Structures are given as C-alpha cells and as structure tokens.
Amino acid sequence: MPHSPDASPDKASLRAIALARRAALDAPTRAAAAEAAADHAMAWLGEVAGEIVSVFSPIGQEIATEPLIRRLRAAGAQIALPVVLAPGKPLIFRLWEPGVELVATAGPGRMRIPAPPESAPAVAPDVLIVPLAGFDARGHRLGYGAGFYDRTLALLRRAKRIEAIGYAFxxxxxxxxPDEPHDERLDAVATDAGIIRVVAED
Incomplete structure (x- = not known):
C-alpha cells in the first residue's frame, strides 16, 4: 500500500542523503564494492546463458558496472544498454557487442548517457539492472526524478516476465x-553487502 508523503521525508531530501553517502566513498572502496556487487548479482541471477541483460552505463559517481558486464558476458549473456528516446517516454534497449564504441546520447535533464549506436538492434531484455539514487528493503527505489524506469518497467511487465535488479552501493x-501508485518495485537489489530479496506486499 502506498505510503503517505507526510509519513516520511520527501524524495528530494532522501535522494540528497543517499547521494551524499555515495559521494563520500573513496576510489579503492568503490572499486572493491563494484567487484563484490557483481559477484552478488551473478549469484542471484544464476544461469544467464542466452538471456538478454540490460545493464547501465554509470554516470558520475554511480557504481561501476564493468565488473558485472564482464561476468555476464563470460556466462553467455547478451548485453543491452538503455536508450532515452524522449522525455516522458519509456526507454528502449539496444544490444551492445564487444568492441562496439558507445556514443553520447541525451539523458535526463542535461545528462549525456553512453549508449550503443542507432545501428545496434533494439531488443526486449529478460533482466534489467537498474541504476538508482537510493532504495529501501521493500524494493522501492529513488531515481533521478525523470521516471524513465517506472514507465519502462510498467510497459515491459505487461508483455512478459521481467526481472528488475537494483544495483548500487x-x-x-x-x-x-515513499512510494506512489505509478512506482514500479524492484525484484531485488544487489549491493556490495549482498542481495536484498524483495518480499511481495499485500
């Protein structure tokens, strides 16, 4: 059941807290955490050979995804990356083959996000590795306010079973x-400390 916005701090305040904690991590800690989170994510995902897994290109101080991508490719997964089409629209996903150079594309606000070129095939992923600013044990995430992943998950989940894994420190x-009716919950969150398994809410 959605929580009342009056029952807890607002999303902007919580986002600022989580991002400040992330920013305080030093480089060695970040690197070790990325390797540990990748191990936990792979243990949770299990057999991924032949599956299409959408990962994200880290922006700013987001957790590095290269260690996870390396493990996924070694396990036989195909890697896709999200592409922003326009504000207010769901994301699409394009395959990213080894050796293909990423290009800068429009993201939320003034952000530029590395993504596969337009020539890369668009695909429907089986697993989404989801970036976030903050999260809780109930599987609710704080993004950056643009709503791309909520819209995208709602669309994909109407078509097939999608596993959405938050990925963060x-x-x-x-x-x-705080959650609202349009917010899409994660199935789990992988961090350097382990996996948070999300339990369905009544």
Whole structure:
C-alpha cells in the first residue's frame, strides 16, 4: 500500500542523503564494492546463458558496472544498454557487442548517457539492472526524478516476465522510500553487502 508523503521525508531530501553517502566513498572502496556487487548479482541471477541483460552505463559517481558486464558476458549473456528516446517516454534497449564504441546520447535533464549506436538492434531484455539514487528493503527505489524506469518497467511487465535488479552501493540504502501508485518495485537489489530479496506486499 502506498505510503503517505507526510509519513516520511520527501524524495528530494532522501535522494540528497543517499547521494551524499555515495559521494563520500573513496576510489579503492568503490572499486572493491563494484567487484563484490557483481559477484552478488551473478549469484542471484544464476544461469544467464542466452538471456538478454540490460545493464547501465554509470554516470558520475554511480557504481561501476564493468565488473558485472564482464561476468555476464563470460556466462553467455547478451548485453543491452538503455536508450532515452524522449522525455516522458519509456526507454528502449539496444544490444551492445564487444568492441562496439558507445556514443553520447541525451539523458535526463542535461545528462549525456553512453549508449550503443542507432545501428545496434533494439531488443526486449529478460533482466534489467537498474541504476538508482537510493532504495529501501521493500524494493522501492529513488531515481533521478525523470521516471524513465517506472514507465519502462510498467510497459515491459505487461508483455512478459521481467526481472528488475537494483544495483548500487550498500550505503545508498534508506530506511523507507515513499512510494506512489505509478512506482514500479524492484525484484531485488544487489549491493556490495549482498542481495536484498524483495518480499511481495499485500
């Protein structure tokens, strides 16, 4: 059941707290955490050979995804990356083959996001590795306010079973993230501290 916005701090305040914690991590800690989170994510995902897994290109101080991509490719998964089409629209996903150079594309606000070129095939992923600013143990995430992943997950989940895994540093966990009816919950969150398994809510 959605939480009342009056029952806890607003999303902007919580996002600022989580991002400040993330920013405080030093480079060696970040590198070790990315390797640990990749191991936890792979243990959770299990057999991925032949599956299409959408990962994200880290922006700014987001957790590195290269260690996870390396493990996924070694396990036989195909890698896709999200592409922003326009504000207010769901994301699409394009395959990213080894050796293909990424190009800068429009993201939320003034952000530029590395993505496969337009010549790369568009695909429907089986698994989404989802970036986030903050998260809680109920599987609710704080993004960056543009709503891309909520719209995208809602669309994909109407078509088939999609596994959505949040991916972040453990310090980004919050006690409680306010949720609204349009918010799409994660199935799990992988961090350097382990996997948070999300339990279905009544």
């Amino acid at each position: 453990a310090v980004q966990q919050l006690p409680d993230v």
